[in-house]
Amino acid sequence: MIPCPFEYYAPTTVAEAIELLERFGDEARILAGGHSLLPAMKLRLAAPAVLIDITRIAELRGISTEGMVRIGATTTWSEIEGHAGLRRAVPALPEAVSLIGDLQVRNRGTLGGALAHADPAADAPAVVLALDARIEARGPTGERSIPVDGFFTDMLTTALQPAEVLTAVVMSPLGAGEGAAYVKYRHPASGYAIVGVAAYVKLTDGQVSACRLAVTGAGPMAVRRSGVEHALLGTDGSSAAIAAAAAIASEGMDILDDLHAGEEYRRAMVNVHARRALAAAVERARSRI
Numbered sequence: 001m002i003p004c005p006f007e008y009y010a011p012t013t014v015a016e017a018i019e020l021l022e023r024f025g026d027e028a029r030i031l032a033g034g035h036s037l038l039p040a041m042k043l044r045l046a047a048p049a050v051l052i053d054i055t056r057i058a059e060l061r062g063i064s065t066e067g068m069v070r071i072g073a074t075t076t077w078s079e080i081e082g083h084a085g086l087r088r089a090v091p092a093l094p095e096a097v098s099l100i101g102d103l104q105v106r107n108r109g110t111l112g113g114a115l116a117h118a119d120p121a122a123d124a125p126a127v128v129l130a131l132d133a134r135i136e137a138r139g140p141t142g143e144r145s146i147p148v149d150g151f152f153t154d155m156l157t158t159a160l161q162p163a164e165v166l167t168a169v170v171m172s173p174l175g176a177g178e179g180a181a182y183v184k185y186r187h188p189a190s191g192y193a194i195v196g197v198a199a200y201v202k203l204t205d206g207q208v209s210a211c212r213l214a215v216t217g218a219g220p221m222a223v224r225r226s227g228v229e230h231a232l233l234g235t236d237g238s239s240a241a242i243a244a245a246a247a248i249a250s251e252g253m254d255i256l257d258d259l260h261a262g263e264e265y266r267r268a269m270v271n272v273h274a275r276r277a278l279a280a281a282v283e284r285a286r287s288r289i
Contacts, residue, residue, distance in 0.1 A: 001043060006048055008050075014165055021052065021164075027050050028048060029051060030052050031053040032113030037117075059072070063079065063083050063086060065173065068171070069089050073169070077101075077110070081097045096123050119156065120256070121192035121193050123182065123184065126196050126215060126222045127198045129148055129152075131198075134146065134147055137161075140163050175288075177285055179203075179280075179288060181284060183197055184216075185269050195269040198216075199213045200213075208235050213228045218270050223253070227248050227252075231244060232245040242275055246278055
């Protein structure tokens, strides 16, 4: 199908993009990678009167790994996947990115676009939750830093305010005794996560001193699983400890039931992939001691 008519703007500064968002309000949508918005427009599931293409704003692109890791919002998946500094600092992120879609999708899709869109089956939300990232945004009242734990609020909904632009994602590089991993059960056609799990583990004196586990694909939004995290804390990270913690990963979760996978199956896969992600994160943490 052909999209409904729309006006197209390509600002070259964040300030200009914010001004356009203020001017057009709910009629406007930001275009970053476009792999979610454009198909929806072609199916007329979305019909914005105004598209604001932010890909020409230079300050929104780029990667820095000096000190904190900072990734500009319009940095593409391919740029993240191929960045040597990211593979050293937060290897779970480029590894997860390599599982997204196909080469054409990764050449165009962006980190900021995916996080702002908050697709419940996207990979990046779980990874940034496990890595305890912060989301930088700029709007009419200035800049703010949003903890990723409160960023995803519902299906396709985030804590971004009207006329705010997501500008960057910031996280700490992994240090000694820290490991992270992402595993998923992918849809064979789209590559989206039917279930995806990201895990972070820190080992201190042979015990798990910190743990974060996040799930995507299974429910209406990516979520942390605090019960699993608390269950693994203070253990030695053994296979038995991981299995016991992972066994409660899906407890209390709002699980989707659709044509791709039923609720019971997804719930089982959350537990299975939680165990795999935790095991991989612990193994990597031990290799960095």
